[in-house]
Amino acid sequence: MGVLFFGRLKDVAGHAADSAEVADAATIEQLFALYAARYPELAKYRSSVVASRNQEFAAWDTPLRSGDEVAFLPPVSGG
Amino acid sequence: MVTLPHDDIYQLVREPIDMAAQIRLVRAPEDGAIVTFDGFVRNQSHNRATLYLDYEAYESMALAKMQEIGLQIHEKYRIHRVAMVHRLGRLEIGETSVFIAVSAPHRAAAFDACRFAIDTLKRTVPIWKKEYFEDGAVWADGELPPAPAATPRAKPAS
Numbered sequence: 001m002g003v004l005f006f007g008r009l010k011d012v013a014g015h016a017a018d019s020a021e022v023a024d025a026a027t028i029e030q031l032f033a034l035y036a037a038r039y040p041e042l043a044k045y046r047s048s049v050v051a052s053r054n055q056e057f058a059a060w061d062t063p064l065r066s067g068d069e070v071a072f073l074p075p076v077s078g079g
Numbered sequence: 080m081v082t083l084p085h086d087d088i089y090q091l092v093r094e095p096i097d098m099a100a101q102i103r104l105v106r107a108p109e110d111g112a113i114v115t116f117d118g119f120v121r122n123q124s125h126n127r128a129t130l131y132l133d134y135e136a137y138e139s140m141a142l143a144k145m146q147e148i149g150l151q152i153h154e155k156y157r158i159h160r161v162a163m164v165h166r167l168g169r170l171e172i173g174e175t176s177v178f179i180a181v182s183a184p185h186r187a188a189a190f191d192a193c194r195f196a197i198d199t200l201k202r203t204v205p206i207w208k209k210e211y212f213e214d215g216a217v218w219a220d221g222e223l224p225p226a227p228a229a230t231p232r233a234k235p236a237s
Contacts, residue, residue, distance in 0.1 A: 004137065007209075007218050008218040048223060050226040051226070057227065071205075073137065075224075076203070076204060076207060076221045076222060076224055077201075077207050077219040078141075078207070079200055079201040
């Protein structure tokens with residue numbers, strides 16, 4: 001599945017896009033934990049991140065399927 | 080399901096926004112009012128002189144969220160047409176980053192819809208700005224969009 005990082009999360013993860021394989025029915029929370037283990041700095045931002053699945057805001061316990069597009073979004077600052 | 084009028088405009092652009100052109104596009108003989116919002120780059124942030132801003136977006140989702148706001152204001156207010164344009168990339172001081180124009184038969188609905196649109200855009204549309212100063216750059220403080228707290232459990236099929 002495709003995983004996207006934006007804003008400061010992109011800086012912390014060092015890239016804007018990645019592809020990940022997760023176990024069937026793994027949640028967005030578990031996917032984030034996978035990246036937080038790889039980039040410990042990322043864990044600090046957990047409470048100020050929202051996730052989206054297929055371009056809709058999604059709860060952290062949302063189960064994932066292969067082919068999903070998940071994005072981790074810091075607080076938005078458009079306008 | 081309500082669908083967006085096909086003459087509404089929702090765009091992410093990398094060139095300067097032509098505000099007069101947007102206003103012309105929402106203006107129609109049956110309307111009596113257009114309210115616009117012009118958001119532009121301020122020369123300072125928390126008393127530090129800003130050099131310029133750089134905007135990025137999750138483009139496909141940002142456009143979808145902008146259209147969702149359009150649907151909401153068409154449902155809530157008696158308005159006619161909406162133009163909502165956000166610029167991305169590097170913007171200099173004074174340049175317009177976001178422009179919204181709402182036309183309506185009467186002014187109250189246009190004012191209310193335009194205010195709702197910019198307030199909701201700033202809270203929910205995945206766009207980010209990085210502020211550049213003499214001595215470095217920071218991602219602007221923003222608002223965390225409201226997300227579902229937990230997934231409702233699916234009901235067993237009956």
